[in-house]
Amino acid sequence: MVSFLKTFFSVFIILMFIFILQGIWLYISELAGKDLDLSIVLKFLWFYSPRIVTLVLPLSILVTSLMVFGGFAERYEFAAMKSTGISLQRAMRSLSLFIVLLGITAFFFSNNVIPYSEYKWQNLRRNIQQFKPSIAIAEGQFNQIGEDFNIKVAEKSGERGEFLKEVIIHKKNMKRPSSNLIVIIAEDGELASIEGSNTLSLILNNGHYYEEMVEKDYKKQQREPFIKTYFEQYTINIDLTALNKKDVEQENNISNQNMFNIGELSTSIDSLSEAYSKDIERFSENMYYRTGSVKFVDKKTLTVVLNDTINSVLDIYPAHQRADIIAMAVNNANGTIQAAAAKKKDAKRKVRRLNKYEIALHEKIVLGIACIILFFIGAPLGAIIRKGGMGLPMVVAVVLFLTYHFIGIFAKNSAEDGSIHPFIGTWISTLIMLPLSVWLTYRATTDQGIVDFDQFGQRIARLFKKRAK
Known part of the structure; x- marks a missing residue:
């Protein structure tokens, strides 16, 4: 437990430092050349750092579990534990409890700390931009x-x-x-x-x-x-x-989905959904009235007896109304096409905004679950590969995390566009990792490797023998 905590905090601090340096590189154009005090720059980085915890924390857990359990297996400490009757499940029990508590803490951090820091950071960015209008x-x-x-x-x-x-x-x-x-x-x-x-x-x-x-x-x-x-x-x-005046503490009226907690996001999602539904309903009613159908409804006109001499709907109307109906139909068709195209763009924008709010809500929950699942990938995988330190475990951890991260990015982009549901877009990378964590934990607790090459070779040999017969 002590070894895991030491490694975890060391890896977490190193990765936070790396990601903060990346943030400085990304926003150097907003900070450079404005004669800012060092305290303002440090405050900018302080409010920026909570938003990168969502990346650093899962990666730190994955790297630490791989390094620590890989080191235990490499030094045959697990073999010594098993000889005294301590199984891998029992060795992981205290760490599993710690990771569950860490996942719960990550949820509250994401729900309370990150929205506050996001507002402060965006507010500070806007105030800094006003230091030099040419840069703004x-x-x-x-x-x-x-x-x-x-x-x-x-x-x-x-x-x-x-x-x-x-x-x-x-x-x-x-x-x-x-x-x-x-x-x-x-x-x-x-x-x-x-x-x-x-x-x-x-x-x-x-x-x-x-x-x-x-x-x-x-x-x-x-x-x-x-x-x-x-x-x-x-x-x-x-x-x-x-x-x-250069008042960096000035409060601006800014807001986005990252500045809300779960309760505020739920309320915003309900109001946005209701407003979107009413907007579509009003648009459909408006399109109906724009057709002009109400204007030409005449009970006397519609009592014409249908027979073989009527070739089209226009034949049931008087001659003086037919030209007006045709002209109105052409104008309505052109107007409807333009209105539908404009409404389509507006609806796409509103759906995208609504999807962002739903994604932000699910991200607050998925962070803690991802921490737990990545631990149950890293710990058994480290015990299987039997390699500690910063070499192979770091490479394996980075490959796994990049796979997890890029799947999440592609899925969230698709969810924003409405290609997939926001729930699926947010949870799909974690749900993909869940079966892998269960399988690796099973293989590690039953003293099996990732691939049993002897058994695989025996099956291939038996297959060739059957073909020879």
Whole structure:
């Protein structure tokens, strides 16, 4: 037990250090060049570390069990135990209890600690991005700068990313701050500021300025009045007073499925499912009314006696209505096709979001179960291969874990798209490992290897003898 705990904590710390270094490499662009204090960087890594425990903990258990039990078998300690009447099951009993308790702890950690740290980490990331707006502007997507501007650029260049190409800006109007009534499009631009100044100048070249006018009169507003101008150079001054405060503790209104515990996820899943069902129902009703069937329902018209002279449905309607029906049918068909295509994309997005919530819920449960199953793979496998240390056990553990991990990744991606159910996508890698753990435990407790080559050779020899006869 003591040997297992020492090895476990050593492996866990080493793997955490490796994965944290990988995290620094992934997010170096968000941390570098912003004059951040060391305390802020350490806080970033502190809030980032709980999310990688879901990878490090199962791998640590698998590696440790392989190393420890492989070392016991290599030093013939299991043979000594069996000579004194101690079986492998009894030797594993205390460790099995520890692993079960560790799995339960992993569940509570995943349910309580990880959502809190995820919120803090995402919140800190957003606050750090505001330290330098030029870095906060990512290519190919809208980025909020301050409270009034959303900026999208196709390409950035320059040492500090100050030169911009194909700039699109949505600016809020003071009369209607909830709407983006001003749109500015320019071929290129440049971010310029003076050291110590709270003003960022965005210089735009060769573009157009569009602004929708807000009229009090409803009839005038129906005309959709707007202002359009062309400019060769236009300068926008953005107040960075709020950004220059550099308050990394500011609380932002952000949320995703990784920030919720099981209770919150269950509530969100129910509300999302209900909203999705109602949305589909409203869409089907809307499509029915858009067909115009209600408009042409006329009891007098429909009392026409059916006979051989009627070749189509249009024949039962008066001649003056047939042209209107055909025109309406064509328009409805085109509108229905467009509406169905748009609704299909919207439904796919909503289903994907709902699947992510369901996957997040099952991941909190599967973590503890995976820890237990991987222990019952590593421990008997180490006793069978009879090799300890950091050599062969580490190779075997990495191969098994990568197999487990990549199966889970592919399954979760398929579950997000709706190809398979989120429950299957989350549990399939663990359920695949379950029979392997049972089989390896049976082979180890009955003193059998993975493959009995002598028995296999005897069966092949008997097979050839039968063919010869």
